[in-house]
Amino acid sequence: MAGKGIRGLNEALRSLSLSSQTCREAASLRIPPSNFTRSMATEAPLPNITTSVNTSAADASWRPASTVPVTIFDFPSFEPVRLESWSAKHLHVPLRRDILHLAVVYEGDKTRQGTASTKTRWEVAGSHRKMRPQKGTGRARLGSRQSPMLRGGGKPFGPKPRDFATRLNRKVYDLAWRTALSYRYRRGELVVCGDGALELPLPGEFARLVGAGELREEELRRGFKAKWARQVLDANGWGRSCGRSTFIATGYRDNLFEAMGEVPNYGRALDLEDVDVKDLLETGRLVIERDALLEMLDRHQSDLVTRVFVANAGLPKGPESGKVLVG
Amino acid sequence: MRRISRLRRPSGLYSSSTRSPVLPSTSQCHPQPIASQTAPASLRGPAPATLQNHTFTRFYSADRQPVPQSLSTVTEESRGEELGELNEEGLEAVEHPYAYTYVPPPQRSHAERLDEVSDPSYIPAITADGLETVGGLGNWWDKQGHWSNDFVGFKPSQKVLDPAVIEAAVRQAVIEAIALRQAGREDELVRAWPIRADKLDRLMEVSIHVEEDGAVSLTGDVSLVLEALNQESQPNFANESTTDGFLDKSVLSAEKAQEWKDIWGHGWKAASLSDPRIKFAVTKRVFQLTGQLVLDHQLSSVTDVRSLLHVVQKPPKPKTVTQEIQERRQDLVQLPNVSVATKRITRGDREKAVGRFKLIEEELKKRDLPLVGHGFARKNRELSQLKGGI
Incomplete structure (x- = not known):
């Protein structure tokens, strides 16, 4: 009895769905074409170049995940401590080199100083007395000594301070940020560390030596930090031989930033405020604090979140990232 | 919208020892391993500062656990006393492996001024030949004998590339993870586990059975596996001067791994890794033992041991065309x-x-x-x- 009932339900549902209707049945439902207009051209049958999509196959073939896993590491030990799920709209955006190019050019233009300046003949100091008589000397006519053809004269059409900045739509620029991060993620070059974890702890022995006043010279202390940073980076496969690393933290981390300043060949450390798309694309990998990455994504998702006021505050404002899966 | 200014600014150099933002919330208080017995806790700086101990090798999570009260409250006096003792011991103290891992330069001595030289036979040199050279301190730490304790991370210094050895490490990780799960020690699945090279052979004898319905069971000395995973049982390797010797023992040798591989067969590779906790534990352990990291975007393709092996056994890309051709x-x-x-x-x-x-x-x-x-x-x-x- 139960089986029969379900079969009956299935049949009823199937008859409701559009795909179950045959073409002939569907044609009878359509509005018939109007007879009032007729094409002037000779009508040829349409070539059979389009293929209909098999709906069931399309369903099965491509169903992209809405979240991607992100491992959170400990710093500097590089121990995986947690697994989180992040939105695919944040870290799994398809690569668009053109958009990255637009963003990098936009940033380059924006950061041009544009202070080149020359003086025109009207700005060069000096008297505007006529250098020599107009006629009778046998030489060329000449006005003042600021003439562009003279040495020490003004520069015609020379550079003047100006703004080189170009425009880029905010949504495109924000997409470029996420594209760059996604590119790093897919290549396994995005190492996410814990919140505020990106400080380089130094051996306790160092603290003891400094406390005992044995490392008075600044050079020694800097050398120690530099060597320690080199060791940490080499041990984790982040160093010079592995294409350098960019460290991104939410603020200035004394030891790390100082040490990385000593070993520029091993990488660079950046405050979140100083990062742009080009920095994300430059070195071998990004080692980034989790909250810095969240903040970065929060600032660059204008194409994902609406600016329209939504009355229901319970609705998610955008894609959600950083949900703990394991750990 | 959040603003960065509200984020917690990291505290200074030493307070970061108490800060462990990436710790699982279920962290428990464990007695410190041998590390704490050799160096007082107050001497230790921030978290991996215990690296100064040779006993400490690629084992992090437990070290980040809160230090027991009895050990953490070492006062300045006791520290001073210990330093004093070290000085009294004289020559023996120099040989102490932990006291002088980083040798600072000797105290500066100042030569007498030319007009205050007491020796009447002193004649100032005219050329530099034969005089003692006084160098800068630029590369002090790179010189022989000044730096004896390198940083040791979670992953081994050398990546394991031999497929058989990797397979052995994966099997070890799977056995350990399943043993922990069956013993109900869920919390420990996400932690770092100690490396017990001495019990490796016994561990390899444990067999994995995969039933038709996907259920996995272990037969063999499972209690030994569990015992080896106890974090208190970290063995003392203080006698070893280098960590490289330790590394060699953390995984099987290539020949042994090949022998074991033939014994195991392929049946165990059907063991499922679909449970995210087990998968995380296994990939983490494999990373610790072999240095082979399963990248985040590859994680979704890892559903069983076979697919994991497919990912981690992939030979590295040749760096140059010449290398590839040869x-x-x-x-x-x-x-x-x-x-x-x-x-x-x-x-x-x-x-x-x-x-x-x-x-x-x-x-x-x-x-x-x-x-x-x-x-x-x-x-x-x-x-x-x-x-x-x-």
């Missing part, structure tokens, strides 16, 4: 009409091959021209700037 395309090298050079053959190489370069060299020397390169013209400056140079 390792994988021997058929090209064997061709009679093809010669393979390791680097680009330039005009100079051709001259050298026919013996004409000596003449060219002489002529260049006569004209005071550079033998290689273009003299004053530098190579691509932007490239060196990108790599952190000037």
Whole structure:
């Protein structure tokens, strides 16, 4: 009895769905074409170049995940401590080199100083007395000594301070940020560390030596930090031989930033405020604090979140990232 | 919208020892391993500061656990006492492995001024020959004997590339993870586990059975596996001077792994890794033992042991075309009409091959021209700037 009932339900549902209707049945439902207009051209049958999509196959073939896993590491030990799920709209955006190019050019233009300046003949100091008589000397006519053809004269059409900045739509620029991060993620070059974890702890022995006043010279202390940073980076496969690393933290981390300043060949450390798309694309990998990455994504998702006021505050404002899966 | 200004600014150099933002919330208080017995806790700086101990090898999570009250409250007095004792011991203290891992330069001594020299026979030198040289401190830490304790991370210093050894490590990880799960020690699945090289052979004898319905069961000395995972049972390796010896023992040798591989067969590879906790534990352990990291975007493709092996056993990409040809395309090298050079053959190489370069060299020397390169013209400056140079 139960089986029969379900079969009956299935049949009823199937008859409701559009795909179950045959073409002939569907044609009878359509509005018939109007007879009032007729094409002037000779009508040829349409070539059979389009293929209909098999709906069931399309369903099965491509169903992209809405979240991607992100491992959170400990710093500097590089121990995986947690697994989180992040939105695919944040870290799994398809690569668009053109958009990255637009963003990098936009940033380059924006950061041009544009202070080149020359003086025109009207700005060069000096008297505007006529250098020599107009006629009778046998030489060329000449006005003042600021003439562009003279040495020490003004520069015609020379550079003047100006703004080189170009425009880029905010949504495109924000997409470029996420594209760059996604590119790093897919290549396994995005190492996410814990919140505020990106400080380089130094051996306790160092603290003891400094406390005992044995490392008075600044050079020694800097050398120690530099060597320690080199060791940490080499041990984790982040160093010079592995294409350098960019460290991104939410603020200035004394030891790390100082040490990385000593070993520029091993990488660079950046405050979140100083990062742009080009920095994300430059070195071998990004080692980034989790909250810095969240903040970065929060600032660059204008194409994902609406600016329209939504009355229901319970609705998610955008894609959600950083949900703990394991750990 | 959150603002960065509200984020917690990291505290200074030493307070970070208490800060462990990445710890699982279920962290429990464990007695410190041998590390704490050799060095007082107050001497330790921030978290991996215990690296100064040789006992401490690629084992982090437990070390980040809160230090027991009895150990953490070592007062300044006791510290001073210990230092004093070390000084009294004299020669023995120098041999102490933990006290002098980083040797600072000796105290500065100042020479007498020329007008205050007490020795009447003193004659100031006119040339520098034969005088003691006084160097800077620029590369003090790179000199022999000044730096004896390197940083040790979670992953091994050398990546394991042998497929059989990797398979053994994966099997070890799977056995350990399933044993913990069956013992109900769920919390420990996400922690770092100690490396017990001495019990490796016994662990390999444990067999994995995969039923038709996907259920996995272990037979063998499971209690020994669990015991080896106890974090208190971290063995004392203080006698070992280098960590490399330790590394060799953390995984099986290639021959042994091959033997074991033949014994195991392929049946165990059907064991499912679909449970995210087990998968995390196994991939983490494999990373710790072999240095093979399963990348985040590959995690979704890892559903069972077979797919995990497929990911971690993949040979690394050759770095150069030459390497690739010599390792994988021997058929090209064997061709009679093809010669393979390791680097680009330039005009100079051709001259050298026919013996004409000596003449060219002489002529260049006569004209005071550079033998290689273009003299004053530098190579691509932007490239060196990108790599952190000037």
